[in-house]
Amino acid sequence: MIDFEMPNSIRKLVTMLDTVAENMMRPVSRHFDENEHEIPWDYINFMHQAMRATGAGSLAPDEGKKREGPRTGYQKLAFMLEVLSWGDAGIYLDTPGGGLGAAAVEAAGTDEQKAKFLERFTGETPIFAAMAMTEPHCGSDTAKIRATAVRDGDEWVLNGEKIFVTAGHKSLIDTEGFVVVWATIDPSAGRAGMRSFVVEAGTPGCTVTKLEEKLGIRASDTVSVVLQDCRVPFENLLGSPEVQKKTTKGFKGAMATFDATRPLIAASALGVARAALETLKEKLEEQGVEIRYGLPRSRMTNIEREIVDMEAMLRSGWLLVLKAVWLLDERKSNTLESSMSKVRAGDVVTKVTQRALQLLGPLGFSRDMLIEKWFRDAKINDIFEGTGQINRMVVARRILGYTRRELS
Numbered sequence: 587m588i589d590f591e592m593p594n595s596i597r598k599l600v601t602m603l604d605t606v607a608e609n610m611m612r613p614v615s616r617h618f619d620e621n622e623h624e625i626p627w628d629y630i631n632f633m634h635q636a637m638r639a640t641g642a643g644s645l646a647p648d649e650g651k652k653r654e655g656p657r658t659g660y661q662k663l664a665f666m667l668e669v670l671s672w673g674d675a676g677i678y679l680d681t682p683g684g685g686l687g688a689a690a691v692e693a694a695g696t697d698e699q700k701a702k703f704l705e706r707f708t709g710e711t712p713i714f715a716a717m718a719m720t721e722p723h724c725g726s727d728t729a730k731i732r733a734t735a736v737r738d739g740d741e742w743v744l745n746g747e748k749i750f751v752t753a754g755h756k757s758l759i760d761t762e763g764f765v766v767v768w769a770t771i772d773p774s775a776g777r778a779g780m781r782s783f784v785v786e787a788g789t790p791g792c793t794v795t796k797l798e799e800k801l802g803i804r805a806s807d808t809v810s811v812v813l814q815d816c817r818v819p820f821e822n823l824l825g826s827p828e829v830q831k832k833t834t835k836g837f838k839g840a841m842a843t844f845d846a847t848r849p850l851i852a853a854s855a856l857g858v859a860r861a862a863l864e865t866l867k868e869k870l871e872e873q874g875v876e877i878r879y880g881l882p883r884s885r886m887t888n889i890e891r892e893i894v895d896m897e898a899m900l901r902s903g904w905l906l907v908l909k910a911v912w913l914l915d916e917r918k919s920n921t922l923e924s925s926m927s928k929v930r931a932g933d934v935v936t937k938v939t940q941r942a943l944q945l946l947g948p949l950g951f952s953r954d955m956l957i958e959k960w961f962r963d964a965k966i967n968d969i970f971e972g973t974g975q976i977n978r979m980v981v982a983r984r985i986l987g988y989t990r991r992e993l994s
Contacts, residue, residue: 588912590905596662599640600669606633607673612956615674618805619959623797625756626677626805634682634712657915660846664853664911668904671857675963676805678854683707685753686847687715690766690782693842694824703784706762716757717782717843718748718811719768725973729777733769733813735823742783742823744769744791744816752970754809755794763787767813772829779829784822791816802962841921848924848971849910852931855967856903859931859938862960863896866942869949892945896938903927903934922984925977932968932977939964 592600610629618626670678684691684707691703707713724730733746746769748754757763764786772779785792796810820827867877870889877893878886886894906927913920939961943950950957968974983993 588909590908592665593658593661595658596665599662600665602636602640603666603669604672606636607669611670611673611677615677615805615956615959616953618674618677620804622799622804623807625807626680629677630680630682630712637681637683638708657917660849660911660914661908663850664907667850668853668857668860671854672861673857674805675854675858675960676803678857679753679803679806680756682712682714684715686717686843687757687764687766687784689847690717690843691715691784691824693846694782696824699784699821699824703764709762711760711762713760713762714753714756715764715766716751716753717766717768718751718754720748720750722747722749728768728780731768731770731780732773733767734773735769735771735781735783737771737820737827738817740820741817742771742820744783744785744813744818746813748811748813749796750798750970751809751811753807754811755797755807758787758792758794758811761786761788765792765811766824767811771827775829781827782824783818784824785813785816785818786822789816789818801965802959803966844972845919845921845924846914848928848977849907849914849920851967851971852903852907852910852927855931855935855964856900856907858960858964858967859896859900859903859935862939862942862957862964863893863900865955865957866945867893869946889945892941896941899934899938903930906930922981925972925980925984928971929974929977929981932974935964935967 606629610632614626614629618624667678670681679685684704688704688707691700695703703715707715719728719731721731721733723732731746733744733748735742735744737743744767746767748767751765754765757765764784767783767785768780769783770779771781791814793812793814794809795812798808798810800808870877870893875889877890879894881890883891883894906923910920910923910927913923939957943957943961946955946957949955952958972980979993982988983990986993
């Protein structure tokens with residue numbers, strides 16, 4: 587049965603990360619926001635060693651292990667990401683480990699591929715992995731991907747361009763890093779022809795062409811990648827090379843990746859929202875404003891109602907996240923819950939940061955506080971890993987029983 591409280595097995599880890607967030611991330615938050623392409627190596631190196639020591643470096647740490655008691659791997663990640671994003675959402679995205687790249691390998695790779703590509707994250711040096719899906723002509727409509735993969739003997743030859751690749755730069759500057767590239771092996775097959783390929787750092791023909799200048803999460807690099815006659819080994823294909831036009835296994839592999847990562851993005855968003863709400867309450871307390879909990883709404887002041895409403899939004903979003911990651915840990919389908927948590931968290935973080943900034947007035951708008959930064963960091967959570975509009979359609983299809991063709 588699902589437990590909405592923090593499991594005791596991860597409480598010590600979260601306490602440690604709370605210290606990291608407060609003392610290592612918050613003090614440098616403004617610096618890395620203003621110096622977008624500077625990499626926070628002190629944080630990265632510390633976190634790599636800390637995660638190795640605690641065994642928290644794997645995307646799904648329970649995978650392949652004999653089950654003793656309830657699995658909590660994804661629940662642990664949700665609590666970790668929430669508190670790290672409370673520290674700084676951009677710097678959190680620089681946390682070493684597999685990220686989206688490892689999530690794709692976990693979702694679509696064989697046991698041999700998982701061993702080959704995921705075990706490297708437990709090594710001596712911090713390693714990164716990314717996922718490249720979005721292209722210049724298509725964003726959320728992944729069926730329109732034009733990047734191609736053509737088999738040539740024991741290799742695949744990839745050609746195409748990918749944009750907005752989170753952590754793409756860091757994933758390609760170390761020889762152990764990699765990017766999972768989504769391409770089609772049969773353009774006539776539509777979604778059924780979609781496959782993912784592990785492109786390891788240093789592979790000829792894979793080039794970072796642009797570092798983006800962004801509104802928020804500026805401590806995290808976002809890049810464009812061009813693939814020009816990029817050759818990867820045949821075994822770097824995740825999944826089967828056979829195309830069966832009546833099935834969409836390749837596309838489902840991508841969606842399985844998102845089912846795993848969307849609740850984690852939602853957890854990150856709620857960490858930012860909590861940071862903004864707590865700071866707002868601290869400033870109100872300094873001005874002698876007391877929140878009188880338990881009163882009927884008709885007897886509360888407008889400020890009190892605002893705070894209570896924001897707290898309720900934050901709590902409801904977190905409960906959805908916990909449901910989604912619990913299902914992941916139980917190896918149960920969570921497509922509906924995953925998209926619901928992402929939709930709710932995107933709304934919550936946008937509204938809470940905006941309202942906190944507005945209630946603080948000029949102080950919130952100024953750069954003397956981090957509120958305006960959190961407001962900028964917030965919006966990406968409603969965009970990447972599937973926009974709010976896309977996830978709402980996923981939720982509607984699941985609840986109403988419509989197919990993609992019937993509701994798009």
